[in-house]
Amino acid sequence: MSLASERASTATAVSPHPFDPIQPAEITLAVRILEAALPGIPLRYKRIDVNEPVKKDVIPYIEAERLRMPLPPKPTRVLYVMFHRLDTGAFLKALLNADTKSPIFIKELPREVQGPLDTDEVTEIEELCNRHPAVLAEIEKLKLPPGVTVCNDPWMYGTDTPDESRRLFQCFMYIVEVDHPQNNHYSLPCKFSPVFDATTMEFVRMDYLPGGADHQTAETSMWKPVKTIQYAHDLLDEPLRTDLKPYIVQQPEGASFSVDGNFVYWQKWRFRVGFNNREGLVLYNVTYDNRNIVYRLAVSEMTVPYADPRAPYHRKQAFDVGDCGFGVAANQLSLGCDCLGHIKYFDGCRTDAKGNPVTLKNVVCMHEQDNGLQHKHSNYRSDAATVVRNRQLVLQMICTVANYEYIFAYIFDQAANIELEVRATGILSTVPFDNENGATVPWGTNVGPGVMAPYHQHMFSLRIDPAIDGFNNTVYYEDSVPMPEDENNPYLVGYTTEQTVIKKSGTANTDVARHRVFKIRNDNVVNPITYKPVSYKLVTVPSQMLLVNPKAFGFKRAEFATKPIWVTQYRDEELYAAGEFTNQSRKADGVETWVQRNDSTENEDVVLWHTFGLTHNPRIEDFPVMPMEKISVMLRPDGFFTKNPALDVPASAQSFNKSTLHPEPVITSSCCSNISAGSKAKLYKRLD
Amino acid sequence: MSLASERASTATAVSPHPFDPIQPAEITLAVRILEAALPGIPLRYKRIDVNEPVKKDVIPYIEAERLRMPLPPKPTRVLYVMFHRLDTGAFLKALLNADTKSPIFIKELPREVQGPLDTDEVTEIEELCNRHPAVLAEIEKLKLPPGVTVCNDPWMYGTDTPDESRRLFQCFMYIVEVDHPQNNHYSLPCKFSPVFDATTMEFVRMDYLPGGADHQTAETSMWKPVKTIQYAHDLLDEPLRTDLKPYIVQQPEGASFSVDGNFVYWQKWRFRVGFNNREGLVLYNVTYDNRNIVYRLAVSEMTVPYADPRAPYHRKQAFDVGDCGFGVAANQLSLGCDCLGHIKYFDGCRTDAKGNPVTLKNVVCMHEQDNGLQHKHSNYRSDAATVVRNRQLVLQMICTVANYEYIFAYIFDQAANIELEVRATGILSTVPFDNENGATVPWGTNVGPGVMAPYHQHMFSLRIDPAIDGFNNTVYYEDSVPMPEDENNPYLVGYTTEQTVIKKSGTANTDVARHRVFKIRNDNVVNPITYKPVSYKLVTVPSQMLLVNPKAFGFKRAEFATKPIWVTQYRDEELYAAGEFTNQSRKADGVETWVQRNDSTENEDVVLWHTFGLTHNPRIEDFPVMPMEKISVMLRPDGFFTKNPALDVPASAQSFNKSTLHPEPVITSSCCSNISAGSKAKLYKRLD
Secondary structure: OOHHHHHHHHOOOOOOOOOOOOOHHHHHHHHHHHHHHOOOOOEEEEEEEEOOOOHHHHHHHHHHHHOOOOOOOOOOOEEEEEEEEOOOOOEEEEEEEOOOOEEEEEEEOOOOOOOOOOHHHHHHHHHHHHHOHHHHHHHHHHOOOOOOEEEEEEEEOOOOOOOOOOOEEEEEEEEEOOOOOOOOHHHOEOOEEEEEEOOOOEEEEEEEOOOOOOOOOOOOOOOOOOOOOOOOHHHOOOOOOOOOOOOEEEOOOOOOOEEEOOEEEEOOEEEEEEEEOOOEEEEEEEEEOOEEEEEEEEEEEEEEEEOOOOOOHHHOEEEHHHHHOHHHHEOOOOOOOOOOOEEEEEEEEEEOOOOOEEEEEEEEEEEEEEEEEEEEEEOOOOOOEEEEEEEEEEEEEEEEEOOEEEEEEEEEEOOOOEEEEEEEEEOOOOEEOOOOOOOOOOOEEEEEOOEEEEOEEEEEEEEEEEOOOOOOEEEEEEEEEEOOOOOOOOOOOOEEEEEEEOOEOEEEOOOHHHOOEEEEEEEEEEOOOOOOEEEEEEEOOOOOOOOOOOOOHHHHOOHHHHOOEEEEEOOOOOOOOOOOOOOOOOOOOOHHHHHHHOOEOOOEOEEEEEEEEEEEOOOHHHOOOOOOEEEEEEEEEOOOOOOOOOOOOOOOOHHHHOOEEOOOOOOOOOOOOOOOHHHHHHHHHHHO | OOHHHHHHHOOOOOOOOOOOOOOHHHHHHHHHHHHHHOOOOOEEEEEEEEOOOOHHHHHHHHHHHHOOOOOOOOOOOEEEEEEEEOOOOOEEEEEEEOOOOEEEEEEEOOOOOOOOOOHHHHHHHHHHHHHOHHHHHHHHHHOOOOOOEEEEEEEEOOOOOOOOOOOEEEEEEEEEOOOOOOOOHHHOEOOEEEEEEOOOOEEEEEEEOOOOOOOOOOOOOOOOOOOOOOOOHHHOOOOOOOOOOOOEEEOOOOOOOEEEOOEEEEOOEEEEEEEEOOOEEEEEEEEEOOEEEEEEEEEEEEEEEEOOOOOOHHHOEEEHHHHHOHHHHEOOOOOOOOOOOEEEEEEEEEEOOOOOEEEEEEEEEEEEEEEEEEEEEEOOOOOOEEEEEEEEEEEEEEEEEOOEEEEEEEEEEOOOOEEEEEEEEEOOOOEEOOOOOOOOOOOEEEEEOOEEEEOEEEEEEEEEEEOOOOOOEEEEEEEEEEOOOOOOOOOOOOEEEEEEEOOEOEEEOOOHHHOOEEEEEEEEEEOOOOOOEEEEEEEOOOOOOOOOOOOOHHHHOOHHHHOOEEEEEOOOOOOOOOOOOOOOOOOOOOHHHHHHHOOEOOOEOEEEEEEEEEEEOOOHHHOOOOOOEEEEEEEEEOOOOOOOOOOOOOOOOHHHHOOEEOOOOOOOOOOOOOOOHHHHHHHHHHHO
């Protein structure tokens, strides 16, 4: 079938909503458009996705939806393609008009621009490394016992020189002591690390890793056997706990949400579930009780610089959004493992290297959860109480980036709050370290014999494109400060707030000592009771910013992580805090550049970027798999409504909740003889 | 029955564990001992409770329990009584030996010392105020319509003069527009506020409250009718939501915990549930896998200073622990309202003014909850995943302090973390404010017509008496700092940690910019892999400290709230951060005094006090009842174990969790005609 005839035949199909994720047929379409435009040239596809629609074209459409007016035409559907020409090795970007099925542009990118890793490429490098003679020669020197093998994790090659234009991978090598699909090779890191060129598929260099606490390296020598610290249940020495009883969430009438494609309606909230290869889960057009709250919400970037000062670890700085992509790293979830209750899953889609669509099944899950009490008051005179529970709607995505896992959950509640909860789990990135003699390093933690986990930071950028009762908003911060000692404050107890409006694009700091609160308001809509513009506050996570020296590449590449708050005037295509191309970048091309425009940001279409993070100095308890560490950011109405918006949530009642009472043991005051035989036996067993 | 014969007859009854809460019979016993010691003197009881047992006497007992050795004799059971002599009006404190049934001491306290409020007293003052002619005269001037009445909340009288020794109450008055047990009178505050002497029951003075934004007051005049903003469901104008589906937690095999009296065993945790009138819920002797973690854990104090600079609001500074008591304010919980699943309740006990024991039924609830994922890792090569959910054990207490509610939850998990989660909810303390004309104040928020909620702070002190693998511990803090630019840091990416040991009793600050982490270690026990002393970290809540001016009484009375971290050497009787008697105190007699001893706190029996809080500048959404605001502190192992202690928790599996899949709508690509009639109707209804 020719492209022309396909155009005709698909014309009657339902066209996607502007915020819908890419469909398999659109990947096929993009490949056909490119192959028609570049006939006969062998291409290798890295990424095919929807290009973000132009906001000014989308707004009339979604406002018509919200106001139930006749819909205007949909904005142009544009597809974004990153690919290589296999004849020249060039790296290209194309934008394609999916409606007219024709290219908008196809351009070759400069030699120093590297696209993100892709799944096929990582597999190719991994296999290349495993069979390369230089690597096999090192493995030979380990003189491994029978059954013990070596594997590798290819890493992006963090920039350490201004003139590198090869596409490089650093492979970290590990000993595989047990042949098991969940063997924890991170427990046994090797002391050599080859570098490969991913374009030419050539071996570049063998790096040797320090063995001790200094920068010294040595020739590879015989491996001294040491047992892997395993996490998989069937590889543990100790038995599993047997005293955990089932805990089942039942929703006999189903969930309280409704879903129509990627459109969700739950408890006065309406929004669209977006998904792309780079950011993964994105929320669009979030309204509450039919009032606009957020235009677009996503984790726009993330960087993980490591503190180990020694080569080649100074190059360990992953950009998990820009270099990898949370979308392509998202776990395909399964029922009953990652959430409880009544679950709805959403799929995503990516291309493979050949341009075939690959469905990413169940990459987002949605379910309700109970989060304890939302509000309660008892009248102490009458003892009459109003108790309302905090039912929440959770949209969750779990990303595996090699050793590590991030769990992102957007949580909506009935009091008009939106929370982003991030859980860090998975396996620490480890390095070899001869610690049998009691050695320690000041930049890491021994987590097992011969293995150390270096300190590192996880720095996230949450991009908030707000729409507080409209698309022109103002960001400001409010500090709580003592009132001066004067006649208005005769008893010296008074305190008040000071407001600072961010009038021009720029940055701001958090300030715990002043209880600094950031708010987004709509100057055009005044609350009839507070007499102040309607607003939402951003409950920030005040965090330590980037520790890397400003002169280092790691700083220049991730300037977004040097300030907690950035405000820019909205521009299409400005989506990613560290810029479009982060892999092997020399400097960022993101918020740090855009704020310099000195745009007006008062009562304008603004974007608020919040950088927050974890300085993660590993605990030994974080190994071999890490109990989650949780951080949470929230958007919370503050003068947006005229009273608690959850007042109309029905009360918590036993008839609805059906809780059960723990049986009381039957015990006389003198002895235990009256305990029923069963419960006594059980009690004794459990207390022993 | 004489006291002597009672001694004989009760000798065979089971004697309480040293950490058990007071029993009704012990209240009766205390009264009998005091009446025998003070024959013929009429007494009024304020508080009868267990006096904290002497730690050096308790340790051998609980260590023998832990090590399953023969038990030594129990420490002496001592009862604590606060009471008044009605003949002289004197306020007294007694300690009584419950084993020998005899007084240890009975002493009259200085005239300026005021005990906490008690339930009977508050009721008496409330009734006195309601019927007092001076109050009735003011009510008369309001010319209230038929059916509209007035009520009052008696408040403790925050100190504003150094020479007040009367026991005073400030009654805040409200208009009751609707006769309903949950009418929200806080919506309609009156502009007059009488002060009473609670000893003489005399009217002291009528205070008039400012009507506008300045300090001006006026004579009481006719009430201009305005509608109450109600929170109770049957008083709302709007209908309740009808689209919230049931969410039922089922535990068909019961809970995973075992309970024996107040002893609890759950998932390697063992502890005792303590409860007293002052702090309410207390945790004692917390061990994990039979290793000591904490000796005693409780919220030791809390203060709420208000920011409104005008009289008489400058006296609004509640000490909810010392002035009121979380134990006596604890809600008597009911099945299916305050928690879900399989619930165990614990009771408490208090005295009434006459010395009768009053059982406080169900003041603590305990249940398990699911908190999402604890850890997960997928091997990206094999896609094999280990998924472990985060089952938690929650001990919850909900306290109503007049208008406001606090929900305290101690949360244990399977990775050896203990979290204290505090939720603030209930009703804002409001003041009258003529805001119909668009007026606002810089120290509060309009929350309705004629009503304003002043800014305030909630400052909590969590007292941690640690026992990290033993009772001698050291507190230190660790900052993350860039490595210097030298030959050890050639690429400028290195960072490291700096430790500061708190060697002498004193204070420390939190420091987000340095990622300051506080840890408690045992210098006598070294982790065999990290080579560092075993430790737990305290995940603090960096908070704005007290805003009141250091010259004000509100500062001197609550110095604990001026620094986030205090470390003292353990002394018996040093339990409360602001001292034993806070009501109408002129200055504190707590941590700020004890740290001045300059005691050694390195490898000693130490106590760590963490002050954290909320600067609460009310949102209008916090009215008429506040969606909870949550803060959380955590004790988290850090080098205490040799690996993740939750590795042996069974995997999350559908066979155990029994989740259900959201049904997919049957939709053809061209139209919706194939949606089943029912689901289509439902979809349309919900999306409309």
